[in-house]
Amino acid sequence: MHIVVCVKQVPDSAQIRVHPVTNTIMRQGVPAIINPFDLFALEEALLIKDRTGARVTVISMGPPYADVALRKCLSFGADEAILLTDVAFAGADTLATTYVLAGAVRQIDRQHPVDIVFTGKQTIDGDTAQVGPGIAIRLGWQLLTYVSRLRSLDTAARRITIERRAEGGVQVLESRLPCVITLLEGINEMRFADMAGMFRAARYDVPRWDHTLAGIDDLGGAGIKGSPTVVAQVFAPTPKAVTALPIPGDTPRAKAEALLDRMFADHPKLEESLLDHLQTMGAAR
Numbered sequence: 001m002h003i004v005v006c007v008k009q010v011p012d013s014a015q016i017r018v019h020p021v022t023n024t025i026m027r028q029g030v031p032a033i034i035n036p037f038d039l040f041a042l043e044e045a046l047l048i049k050d051r052t053g054a055r056v057t058v059i060s061m062g063p064p065y066a067d068v069a070l071r072k073c074l075s076f077g078a079d080e081a082i083l084l085t086d087v088a089f090a091g092a093d094t095l096a097t098t099y100v101l102a103g104a105v106r107q108i109d110r111q112h113p114v115d116i117v118f119t120g121k122q123t124i125d126g127d128t129a130q131v132g133p134g135i136a137i138r139l140g141w142q143l144l145t146y147v148s149r150l151r152s153l154d155t156a157a158r159r160i161t162i163e164r165r166a167e168g169g170v171q172v173l174e175s176r177l178p179c180v181i182t183l184l185e186g187i188n189e190m191r192f193a194d195m196a197g198m199f200r201a202a203r204y205d206v207p208r209w210d211h212t213l214a215g216i217d218d219l220g221g222a223g224i225k226g227s228p229t230v231v232a233q234v235f236a237p238t239p240k241a242v243t244a245l246p247i248p249g250d251t252p253r254a255k256a257e258a259l260l261d262r263m264f265a266d267h268p269k270l271e272e273s274l275l276d277h278l279q280t281m282g283a284a285r
């Protein structure tokens with residue numbers, strides 16, 4: 001079993017500001033972190049590794065300093081890491097990103113056949129959630145999105161059963177391997193790196209693949225050349241003029257009643273529909 005996990009290094013969005021005059025994103029001094037959703041993907045791969053001895057490879061397309069994110073993944077227990085970095089990859093939109101990532105997965109697959117590609121649900125900077133599905137389409141592999149639980153994995157029959165969050169409920173789907181899976185947050189809890197992992201990661205020389213090493217001969221689909229998206233405008237939303245109001249009352253009960261009074265005043269139909277709901281529940285019992 002061989003699992004590839006796609007990891008993106010992103011600026012910590014909690015610390016990003018939009019310049020009030022130029023409306024450009026101010027990245028100076030903003031620390032880079034592993035996209036938080038990708039840690040769930042990595043942990044899920046490591047859990048499979050714990051159970052089956054699977055090999056886990058992490059890949060990232062990004063600038064040379066993105067090796068820090070990959071090293072961190074190695075400290076948690078990934079077996080190998082590859083950084084896809086090349087001037088020809090720069091300026092990529094989601095389409096061009098999937099072109100390079102899918103190309104790299106094909107190349108890895110030639111060396112060690114790949115069974116599953118895990119991605120996070122989305123990133124906290126681009127936020128499009130397009131990259132996982134894009135990789136699956138380019139590879140021609142099965143795609144399972146918004147996965148909230150892996151129910152079973154039959155390595156002999158090469159089948160996986162998952163739960164995915166769908167509108168109005170949970171779907172249980174079975175798929176053959178190889179497949180691409182995009183994982184929801186909260187599916188697991190990330191482990192801590194141990195000392196041995198940290199030493200190994202510190203010594204690991206992260207291989208850097210340019211387009212030749214990644215087996216991408218046609219550069220027409222990569223980087224700015226392969227990116228049809230045009231960002232027309234970036235702007236910060238207008239701050240809301242709502243101010244916090246103190247809740248009157250000396251006791252918790254008085255405060256709760258005052259809060260309810262205010263909610264019912266702001267939403268005149270709320271009290272009526274709550275009473276209806278309670279009556280329906282009472283009738284049902």
Ligand SMILES: Cc1cc2nc3c(=O)[nH]c(=O)nc-3n(C[C@H](O)[C@H](O)[C@H](O)COP(=O)(O)OP(=O)(O)OC[C@H]3O[C@@H](n4cnc5c(N)ncnc54)[C@H](O)[C@@H]3O)c2cc1C
Pocket residue numbers: 006007008009035037038041059060061062090091092093094095097101118119120121122123125126127128129130131132227229230231
């Ligand atoms: C015209 C244009 C130019 C751009 N130029 C640049 C640029 O020069 N530099 C730059 O950093 N960004 C650039 N971007 C942003 C970049 O295209 C996106 O960040 C990237 O395509 C991923 O999209 P996303 O963040 O929405 O990922 P999503 O689709 O939300 O991500 C889903 C999952 O895919 C995986 N994933 C996504 N991106 C990567 C990656 N790079 N490596 C490994 N796994 C990944 C992760 O597992 C992630 O959780 C540009 C965007 C546009 C539109």
